[in-house]
Amino acid sequence: MIGSFRYEVSPSQCYTHPPSPSNLLYSAGHNIQIIENLGITRDLNDAIDLTDNSIQHLTNFPLLPRLSMLLVANNRIRAVNAANIGANLPNLRVLVLTRNQLAGLADLSFVATLSALEFFSALDNPCTTQTHYRDWLIWRNPGLRVIDFTRVRDAERAHARELFGESLDAPTDLARQILNSETAAGASKVFTTSTAAVGADGGGAASLQAFSEEDREKLREQLKRATSLDEISRIQRALRGATSL
16 A cells, blocks of 8 residues: 655755756655645646656646646556646646546536646546546537547537537536536535645644744744755644654
């Protein structure tokens, strides 16, 4: 069994990954389960690579208007926080979710919140076997140009409108049925920062009570100035009350 592993990032991990000219935060293959403190990257990255980890919920993103590409293939993702990524990743153009655990069409509702999204992959997810999988993605996000590495054709767009309606304001019965299932699925999956921040050691917000407000503020200032992963991890443990500085 893989234990809980909380992964924090530092600005030193942000670098230009050849041959791409864009800044890439490369965090693949680290057994990451929960992403925290992406705000410390100061929105310096055009792309984030979280491939080959153990992430189950795609959530907890700070506002990252520069980010245009998110690679999270080969994880364990079974739910995506539509409200979080829709609000905080406004310019995301590429999202690769290949080889994860998204089960049904209702689990794909988040694509409708990503207005800039053009390239999307959910290959080797259970949802891809659902009837009208591709049609539903096209209808929920008309801006998609490539799905599962295959270009969206005009004929597919027309077919999606025939199936589901000319717009979200005039859905067909089939569209309403799937939309209702989206609502039900969303209600059953609650994403909270406090829940995501609690690790196997039971640490988290409650442990902050061990420090005075002045102590916590000093730790936060040290966290802002931290430049290495080890230093950030040490401060985070102190904030959780697991150790002292």
